[in-house]
Amino acid sequence: MLSVLPPEAGLKVQGVYHKYTVTKDTDTNATVSIVNKYSVGEGNIYERHDNWDQIPGNTKIGFDVVNPSLGTSWGAGSISSTGDATLSDVTIAYNYMYDTCAIPLTDPSCPTYKDALMKYLLDNGLINGQADINDPYYDEWLKFQLERKADIKEKEDAKEEKKAEEEKKESEIETALAVAGAAIEMADPTRQMLMMVQMASAGTLDVYYDATIEGGTYNETIELTDGIIIDNFKALRNLAQDKNHNIMVRSQYDK
Amino acid sequence: MDIKTITTLVFLMPASAALAVDSPIGGTVAPKCSVWTETTGVYGHPLPYKLSTLPADGGVVASIRVDVAQADYYKTRFTHPASFSSSPTLTDAVAWTGSTVVGVVGVAGMSAYEAAKVTYNNVTEFNMTLAGSTWFSVASTASYGSTKSLPAGNYTAIIKAECIAK
Numbered sequence: 001m002l003s004v005l006p007p008e009a010g011l012k013v014q015g016v017y018h019k020y021t022v023t024k025d026t027d028t029n030a031t032v033s034i035v036n037k038y039s040v041g042e043g044n045i046y047e048r049h050d051n052w053d054q055i056p057g058n059t060k061i062g063f064d065v066v067n068p069s070l071g072t073s074w075g076a077g078s079i080s081s082t083g084d085a086t087l088s089d090v091t092i093a094y095n096y097m098y099d100t101c102a103i104p105l106t107d108p109s110c111p112t113y114k115d116a117l118m119k120y121l122l123d124n125g126l127i128n129g130q131a132d133i134n135d136p137y138y139d140e141w142l143k144f145q146l147e148r149k150a151d152i153k154e155k156e157d158a159k160e161e162k163k164a165e166e167e168k169k170e171s172e173i174e175t176a177l178a179v180a181g182a183a184i185e186m187a188d189p190t191r192q193m194l195m196m197v198q199m200a201s202a203g204t205l206d207v208y209y210d211a212t213i214e215g216g217t218y219n220e221t222i223e224l225t226d227g228i229i230i231d232n233f234k235a236l237r238n239l240a241q242d243k244n245h246n247i248m249v250r251s252q253y254d255k
Numbered sequence: 256m257d258i259k260t261i262t263t264l265v266f267l268m269p270a271s272a273a274l275a276v277d278s279p280i281g282g283t284v285a286p287k288c289s290v291w292t293e294t295t296g297v298y299g300h301p302l303p304y305k306l307s308t309l310p311a312d313g314g315v316v317a318s319i320r321v322d323v324a325q326a327d328y329y330k331t332r333f334t335h336p337a338s339f340s341s342s343p344t345l346t347d348a349v350a351w352t353g354s355t356v357v358g359v360v361g362v363a364g365m366s367a368y369e370a371a372k373v374t375y376n377n378v379t380e381f382n383m384t385l386a387g388s389t390w391f392s393v394a395s396t397a398s399y400g401s402t403k404s405l406p407a408g409n410y411t412a413i414i415k416a417e418c419i420a421k
Contacts, residue, residue: 019359026370032363050363058366059359061388 004077005094010102011071015095021059021088022052022081029053030085032060034092037075045074052085059089071096105137117144287324288383288418290331294318296395296414303404307396317393318358319416326386330419333379335395336412343408347400354394355379361387382421391416 005011016034024030030053036046046066074094081087101110105117117140121127124135131141298306299313308314321331335353339345357369362385373380383389393414399405 022363052363052366055364055366056369058357058363060361060363060366061359061390062361 005071005074005096006098008098008102010099011096012068012099013066013071013074013094013096014068015063015065016046016048017061017063017091017093017095018048018079019059019061019089019091020079021090022050022057022085023088024052024057024083024085026056027054028084030081030083032079032081032085032087034077034079036077039073039075045069046077052083057085063095068097105140108140288329288331288420289322290416290418291320291322292317292416293320293390296393298395298397298410298412300405302402304399304402305396306405306410308394309396312396317395317414319391319393319414320388321383321391321416321418322388323383323386323418327384328421329383330421331381331383331389331391332415332417332419333381333391333393334415334417335377335379335393336397336414337377338412339397339410340413341409341411343406343410345399345406347403349400350398351377352396352398353377356392357381358390358392360389365389383418 005013016036018034020032022030022032032050032052034046034048035044037043038045046064048062048064050060077092079087079090079092100107101112104110104112104115105120107113110116117137120137121141121144126135126141131138135141294315294317296308296317297315298308300306301312305312306314308316310316319333323329333355335351335355337351339349355372357365357372360366364385365387368381368383368389371382381389381391393416395412395414397410397412
C-alpha cells in the first residue's frame with residue numbers, strides 16, 4: 001500500500017472505491033473479495049465480499065466509507081474471485097485526506113506550530129545556542145531569536161518606563177510636600193522677618209532704602225492757556241457704559 | 256348571588272377557549288428514489304434511412320442511473336422513443352425499436368434485475384428489490400419509410416425514465 005498511497009505523514013484513508021467486471025454463468029456460484037491487510041500484524045483493515053451466486057455476471061461499481069485510519073496502517077491489498085467466475089477491468093481506488101498539520105513544523109499556520117518549534121529548539125539545544133545555517137529550521141530559529149530579543153527589550157523598556165513613572169510620581173509628592181512646608185514657614189511672622197533680613201542682607205532692597213530725595217519746591221509744569229477744561233465725552237460715555245454694566249451684573253443678585 | 260355567577264364565568268372562560276386548538280404537525284418527505292441521466296444518448300447515422308444509438312452504428316447509448324434508498328418499494332419504468340420530439344418534416348412513417356438493459360450495478364444482486372424485467376410495447380420495467388444505484392442502458396433505433404433517406408436536420412427523441420412506488 002505504501003507504493004499506492006502518497007508517503008505524506010498524517011494521510012488517512014476514508015473510503016475505498018471499486019469497479020470490476022465479473023464474467024460468469026447465471027447458474028454458477030462465485031464470490032468476489034476485495035481485501036486490505038493491516039500493515040503490521042494479522043487481520044484485514046478492509047474487506048468486502050460480493051456474492052454472485054446464481055446471478056449473471058456484470059460490471060459493478062461501489063464505494064465504501066471506512067473509519068478514517070492512517071495510511072501507514074493499510075497493508076497489501078488484493079481482489080480475487082472464488083468459484084466459477086473471472087474478473088476483468090478492475091479498478092480499486094482509495095479515497096484519503098491529508099492532514100497538513102500532522103507535522104506542525106511544516107506549516108506556520110498550524111495551530112500547534114509554535115509548540116512544535118519550541119520543542120524542536122529545546123530538543124536540539126537551540127534556545128540559547130547557535131543554529132547551523134544548514135539546519136532545516138534555521139530561518140525559524142533566527143526569527144525566534146529576533147522575536148525573543150525584541151520581547152526582552154520590550155519588557156525592559158516597560159520596566160524602565162514604569163520605574164521612571166514611579167520616580168516622577170515620588171518627586172511630585174516631594175515637591176508638593178516641600179511647597180506645603182514652605183507655605184507654613186512663610187506664614188510664620190518670625191520666619192518672615194528672618195526672610196526679610198536675609199533679602200536685605202543680600203542687597204536687593206538697598207536701592208530703595210538708600211535712595212535720597214532732595215528737599216525744595218516742585219512747581220506745576222502744566223499750564224491752562226484759555227482756562228477752560230472741555231469735558232471728555234468719550235470718557236464719560238465709557239463711565240456710563242460701565243455703570244450700566246454694573247447695574248446689569250448686580251441685577252442678577254437682586255432676585 | 257350575582258357575585259357567585261360572575262366568579263363562575265371568570266373560571267369558565269379560559270377553559271372554554273382551550274377546548275378548540277388546531278395544532279399542526281409538519282413533515283417533509285424526502286425522495287427515496289431518484290433518476291439521473293449520466294450519459295446522454297446520441298444518434299449515429301449509419302445508413303441514409305437509419306438513426307441508431309448503438310456504438311456499432313456510431314451512436315452513444317444513453318445511461319440512466321436510478322438511486323434507491325429503500326429496498327423493494329419502487330419499480331422503474333423506461334419508455335424508449337416511439338416518435339421524434341423535434342425533427343424536420345417527415346412525410347413517411349418511422350419504424351422504432353429500442354431496448355433497456357441493466358448496465359453497471361452497485362450491488363451484485365442487482366444483476367438479477369435483467370432476467371426479471373418486464374417488457375411491453377416500448378416500455379421496460381424493473382423491480383427495484385435492492386437499495387443502491389443501478390445504471391440502465393437505453394438504446395433506440397429509428398428507420399424511416401422502409402429505406403427512405405431521412406431529411407437533413409436535427410433530430411431529437413425523448414426517453415422517459417420513471418421511478419414508481421409499488
